[in-house]
Amino acid sequence: MSHNIKITARPERTLKHNLYLPAIYAGFKVTFKHFFTNLNDINAVETLRYPEEQPTDISSRYRGLHRLTHREDGTEACVACFMCATACPSNCIFIEAQEREDGVDEKRPKSFFIDTLECVFCGYCVEACPCDAIRMDTGIFSLTGDKREDFVMDKEMLLSHKGAFGEEVSCARG
Amino acid sequence: MSTASIFVALISFILGALLALLTIPVLVWLERRIASLIQDRVGPNRTNIFGFRLGGVVQSFADVVKLLLKEEYYPSHIKMGRWLFMLAPVITFVAAFLAFMAIPFADTLLIDGELLRVQALPIDFGVFWYLSIGAVGVLGVIFGGYLSHNKYALLGAARAGSMVISYELALGLSVLSFVLLYDTVDFNAMVIWQSQTLFGSLPAWGIFIQPLASIILIVALFAETNRNPFTVAEGESEIVAGYMTEHTAMKFAMYFMGEYVAMNTASAVIITVVFGGYQLPWVSTAMLLENFTTFTVTLMMGVPIFLFIFIKWMRKNNRVKETLSSDGGRNFETKVLTTALVLMGLFIEMLLLYVSFIAPSDLGATLTVAIFQVITFVIKLMMFNIFFIIIRWTLPRFRYDQVQKLGWVYLLPLALFNLFITAIIVVGVGL
Numbered sequence: 001m002s003h004n005i006k007i008t009a010r011p012e013r014t015l016k017h018n019l020y021l022p023a024i025y026a027g028f029k030v031t032f033k034h035f036f037t038n039l040n041d042i043n044a045v046e047t048l049r050y051p052e053e054q055p056t057d058i059s060s061r062y063r064g065l066h067r068l069t070h071r072e073d074g075t076e077a078c079v080a081c082f083m084c085a086t087a088c089p090s091n092c093i094f095i096e097a098q099e100r101e102d103g104v105d106e107k108r109p110k111s112f113f114i115d116t117l118e119c120v121f122c123g124y125c126v127e128a129c130p131c132d133a134i135r136m137d138t139g140i141f142s143l144t145g146d147k148r149e150d151f152v153m154d155k156e157m158l159l160s161h162k163g164a165f166g167e168e169v170s171c172a173r174g
Numbered sequence: 175m176s177t178a179s180i181f182v183a184l185i186s187f188i189l190g191a192l193l194a195l196l197t198i199p200v201l202v203w204l205e206r207r208i209a210s211l212i213q214d215r216v217g218p219n220r221t222n223i224f225g226f227r228l229g230g231v232v233q234s235f236a237d238v239v240k241l242l243l244k245e246e247y248y249p250s251h252i253k254m255g256r257w258l259f260m261l262a263p264v265i266t267f268v269a270a271f272l273a274f275m276a277i278p279f280a281d282t283l284l285i286d287g288e289l290l291r292v293q294a295l296p297i298d299f300g301v302f303w304y305l306s307i308g309a310v311g312v313l314g315v316i317f318g319g320y321l322s323h324n325k326y327a328l329l330g331a332a333r334a335g336s337m338v339i340s341y342e343l344a345l346g347l348s349v350l351s352f353v354l355l356y357d358t359v360d361f362n363a364m365v366i367w368q369s370q371t372l373f374g375s376l377p378a379w380g381i382f383i384q385p386l387a388s389i390i391l392i393v394a395l396f397a398e399t400n401r402n403p404f405t406v407a408e409g410e411s412e413i414v415a416g417y418m419t420e421h422t423a424m425k426f427a428m429y430f431m432g433e434y435v436a437m438n439t440a441s442a443v444i445i446t447v448v449f450g451g452y453q454l455p456w457v458s459t460a461m462l463l464e465n466f467t468t469f470t471v472t473l474m475m476g477v478p479i480f481l482f483i484f485i486k487w488m489r490k491n492n493r494v495k496e497t498l499s500s501d502g503g504r505n506f507e508t509k510v511l512t513t514a515l516v517l518m519g520l521f522i523e524m525l526l527l528y529v530s531f532i533a534p535s536d537l538g539a540t541l542t543v544a545i546f547q548v549i550t551f552v553i554k555l556m557m558f559n560i561f562f563i564i565i566r567w568t569l570p571r572f573r574y575d576q577v578q579k580l581g582w583v584y585l586l587p588l589a590l591f592n593l594f595i596t597a598i599i600v601v602g603v604g605l
Contacts, residue, residue: 021389024565024568024569027568027569028564028565028568030568031212031564031567031568032564034211034212034213034214035208035211035212035564038211038212038214039211039491040487040491041490041491042211042216042491043491043493043494043495045211045214045215045216046214047214047215047216049216049494049495049498052494052498052499052500052502053495053497053498
């Protein structure tokens with residue numbers, strides 16, 4: 001046996017332990033105190049009354065719903081490089097590329113779909129993007145819809161989402 | 175049989191059925207709300223009918239509707255004994271329900287020289303009835319578990335069966351010491367015995383005269399009803415859901431409701447045998463009938479005070495935080511309920527005034543006292559149910575071998591010892 005092993009002596013079980021009743025009484029006192037205090041004033045319970053109360057502790061690092069950022073001139077920052085779609089572990093990003101005619105850049109996405117029912121909100125797309133074109137800083141944490149199609153975000157919807165923490169335009173593209 | 179006797183029998187039967195069945199949704203709701211209050215949460219309080227949420231009790235009815243409308247899934251590997259598999263939850267439910275029927279809700283009425291029992295089943299051997307019918311409930315568990323053809327269900331059923339065997343002995347022996355002490359097997363006579371006073375100050379409740387037997391009775395009934403800390407038969411961390419693993423939808427709901435009826439029955443038995451049944455401490459039925467005017471005047475003063483405190487509590491708690499913009503109709507509900515409670519209070523005052531001063535009669539006095547005792551019984555029953563619930567959210571589950579050890583090594587010898595001492599004292603002193 002190694003000398004590193006330290007044997008702790010088991011606490012001796014006295015009659016008080018074996019009776020169980022003192023311990024039950026002590027536990028009952030604690031639970032009853034909580035029960036009675038909260039029964040007296042239910043509004044003292046520290047619970048978010050969602051949906052009337054919305055969470056206020058969403059930080060800038062929170063991974064909410066995705067958005068596509070803009071350049072300074074208002075066009076999309078995305079260059080359709082497919083890095084996000086490649087990085088995506090759940091294969092929920094579908095991009096179709098198109099040549100960009102206005103001389104700002106070479107490529108732009110013709111269509112950009114994110115199936116949020118497949119998405120696991122891991123943030124790998126944000127990490128992979130070389131143009132800071134996709135972000136998850138909208139602060140939107142609940143997404144509702146009546147049918148499956150409602151959850152497939154297209155390019156216009158993704159571009160229309162606003163960043164919740166001040167940084168509106170892409171930091172990589174002027 | 176006179177009209178009065180038929181009337182009393184009918185009312186008692188309806189009362190028994192209502193107390194056993196209508197308490198199920200209330201108990202489910204109480205369990206969820208009390209659990210959340212203990213854990214500093216809010217619990218279900220949103221479901222409502224026309225804005226009336228009654229603290230969330232409507233949720234239980236919504237749950238029943240959901241369970242009724244669920245698909246009746248049936249495991250295809252069960253080839254033999256399908257009917258028994260379906261019947262098993264019903265056995266558990268009906269056994270617990272029938273066992274409740276022997277509990278007296280008020281003292282025996284004396285109307286036109288006739289003695290009428292306020293008991294759903296007017297029998298004078300209630301202890302035997304409870305012990306025999308109450309023990310049938312575990313058969314449903316064993317059948318359900320065995321016929322599921324599932325190892326977890328079988329293990330759960332085996333655990334439930336062995337636990338009932340080990341605790342039934344302690345339960346029977348502790349009840350026997352009460353039978354010796356009260357010298358009766360009639361629940362009603364037990365309550366009457368307990369309405370005496372002890373040494374001039376203590377109520378002669380079983381808990382004060384036989385503390386050891388009372389504790390054994392309460393612990394054994396906790397085990398009998400499969401409540402925490404004795405839920406080994408459905409220990410989800412070891413054997414999935416135990417005997418109800420293969421039961422779905424309404425079959426599961428029957429087991430679930432049966433558990434609550436059994437808990438209700440256990441509470442009723444405990445308060446009847448140990449806590450003075452439908453009586454208030456220090457007050458016997460005869461005393462109430464002799465000093466009827468004093469009693470009604472006290473009640474007439476007590477009802478407004480109680481209603482005032484309750485309405486104050488409701489106005490404080492049936493509202494949302496001030497920071498929220500919408501109250502979800504809670505203010506309207508509080509107003510309506512306050513009006514209803516004040517009207518009810520006025521009605522009770524008028525009724526009491528009528529029976530005590532305007533038209534005093536023996537019949538009126540008897541009925542008033544009986545109704546008062548029923549209300550006392552219900553309040554005591556609910557208090558003990560709440561005790562059951564708080565214990566569930568206080569204690570962790572015993573390990574299976576600890577359950578068996580507690581039953582055989584501690585409770586059984588203690589119950590035997592207590593019975594021995596009780597017998598010596600009862601025979602020796604001639605109590």
